[in-house]
Amino acid sequence: MGKKDRLKAIGNVGRVIDVGGIFAYAREAGMIPSVAARFSNA
Structure with missing residues (x-):
């Protein structure tokens, strides 16, 4: 019917x-x- 594309993993988004x-x-x-x-190291 239509073209199918693979999606890449979105990682940490x-x-x-x-x-x-x-x-x-x-x-x-x-x-x-x-x-x-x-601020604690100042």
Whole structure:
């Protein structure tokens, strides 16, 4: 009937959305420090 295409896996996109955005995801994953960690080391 119509053309069928395979979709690629979306990876961590769902988790990025669940935690509230790319920066929240990066903090949760340990890629960047949390805001609290930055101020506690000062």
